[in-house]
Amino acid sequence: MKIKTASWNINSVRLRIDQVTQFLTEQQPDILGLQEIKCVEEQFPYQAFRDIGYEHIEVKGQKGYHGAATVSKLPLERLPTEFCPLGHARHVSTRVQAGGTDFEFHNFYIPAGGDVADPVINDKFAHKLDFLENMRTYFSGRAAVGDDRLVLVGDFNIAPHEHDVWGHKQLLKVVSHTPLEVGILETLRQTHDFTDTSRLFASETEKLYSWWSYRARDVMKSNRGRRLDHIWVSPALRPCVEAVGKAGHEIHVPCRTWHAKPSDHVPMTQILDLSAG
């Protein structure tokens, strides 16, 4: 059984509900993790998703800021997790029923971290590091991450590799690409042997971006992007990614300019051949 997973920082799900439903209709992922929905649960446009076949919806919202939601064609069971030390709505964990099998889908919105890459003088950067530490604690505390079938998606707000940013040297002191946060994220990934699916079949020097700032003119022409969004899988699911090959992964770059008012992030999708795991 093949399933298609997706992740997208939508920057207000209510404002861009038509873009989300267009994406779902065209790409037909089985499950989508949304970040920055910017609404409370009661304001979430449930019906628009149900109308096009996404009947299973788990939302963690808050007023005005942040928020995450997972919408799915496959049945979901909410898992009780908490990663944010400030209690922000930045995470939804679910178990997904996929035919005769299942897997966990962890949808993250890691804090951006403010402007100054020093946790002593910048509370937002300290918060980002604390959130990452809570992720580390959670996964280290699980008995057998290597055997468990986990998909981690979301806006991690970290571009780990040199060619995940338009200018490695220019961004070394810019939050999202500093060695401190990159090192923590890479340690988390390597500790559990998570596969960063965007890089599995891409060459190390291929530029990959999922986000382009609003604060620049002709941003796609200058192409000053960063790869802040990720789909990771645990070792148990790695064969499911390998089985579908490079074509199974897609960063939907045209979505950065396809509507007059796009999100600053584009969606990405990863197909898993669950029969290979």
Add this chain to the structure above:
DNA sequence: ATGGTAGTCGCACTA
């Protein structure tokens, strides 16, 4: 070193 844009709880905050 600064400022640029976007969305929301809009006269401020987060990104």
